[in-house]
Amino acid sequence: MKPAPFDYVRPGSLEEALQALAGHPGAKVLAGGQSLVPLLSMRLAAPAVLVDINDLPDLDHVRVSADGVRIGALARHAAVLRDPDVARVQPLVPLALANVAHATIRNRGTTVGSLVHADAAAEMPMVLRLLDGSLDVAGPGGRRTIPVAELYVGPLESSLHHDEIAVEAFFPALAPHTGVAFEEIARRHGDYAMCGVAAVVTLDGDRVVQARAGYLSVSDVPAVIDLTDALGGEVTEASLAAAADAALEQLEPETDIHATADYRAHLARVLTARVVTAAHENAREARS
Ligand SMILES: Cc1cc2nc3c(=O)[nH]c(=O)nc-3n(C[C@H](O)[C@H](O)[C@H](O)COP(=O)(O)OP(=O)(O)OC[C@H]3O[C@@H](n4cnc5c(N)ncnc54)[C@H](O)[C@@H]3O)c2cc1C
DSSP states (O other), X not given: OOOOOOEEEOOSSHHHHXXXXXXXXXXXXXXXXXXXXXXXXXXXXXXXXXXXXXXXTTOOOEEEETTEEEEETTXXXXXXXXXXXXXXXXXXXXXXXXTSSOHHHHHHOBHHHHHHHTOTTSHHHHHHHHHTOEEEEEETTEEEEEEGGGTEEETTEESOOTTOEEEEEEEEOOOTTEEEEEEEEOSSTTSOOSEEEEEEEEEETTEEEEEEEEEESSSSSOEEEEOHHHHTTSOOHHHHHHHHHHHHHHOOOOOOSSOOHHHHHHHHHHHHHHHHHHHHHHHHHHHO
């Protein structure tokens, strides 16, 4: 199908882009277009105006420091994925990005666009939630930082106002004595997953002092569950089963054309055990 008619503007500064959004309540931001353009083509979205942000200056950065990774609104998934410093400071970011779509889509799609698009089947919103990151946005009243706990409010719905532009995402660095892991099951590599799970496990000596897992495609918004108590300080067959039980008490997988709710629950259970085991192993290696 063809999109419904729309006006198109391509401002050269953030101020002009914000003015364009403020002047057209029916406007939408266009970044990589890898989610928005299909929605337009299927007429699931019909904005009156597209505000293309690709000419805005100074937004294609990937900045890495000891406290974490800062990703500008025009940094493509592919640029973040191949940055060796990102992998060093927060390895969960490339682990998850390698599962985002296919290379052609990663060359065009932006990580910040994915965060704003707020798809609970997508990798990066879940990873931002799991790592307790944040999103910086600019609006008519200036800039604000949205902690990820306040970012996802419903299916495909973030708490950005229609006249705001996300300028930078922040993914905190890996803490000491901590390991991470990510795994998902998709029908084909690069497709949206039927279920995906990431884990972050922190040790004090041999004891697990914190374990959290993030889930995609099993809830309306990206889900994060604290598994620390269920694990009881150690990773064994019994504690992994208890952790998966604890997770499934809080998740609400649904049936759709890709998988039944029962199958998704099964995947969540199996993947929880796998990623917690792998993250635990990585934490032990980091310690030695
Ligand atoms: C075939 C296919 C398979 C895919 N598979 C996956 C997958 O497995 N996992 C996955 O995570 N994604 C997948 N994607 C989506 C891809 O990752 C997109 O690139 C991403 O979701 C959106 O980024 P974008 O820059 O393309 O945003 P756009 O498509 O340009 O925008 C998406 C939405 O975010 C808003 N937006 C974007 N940037 C900003 C900003 N800076 N400020 C305010 N609003 C903004 C837009 O207005 C729009 O509502 C797939 C896409 C396709 C076409």
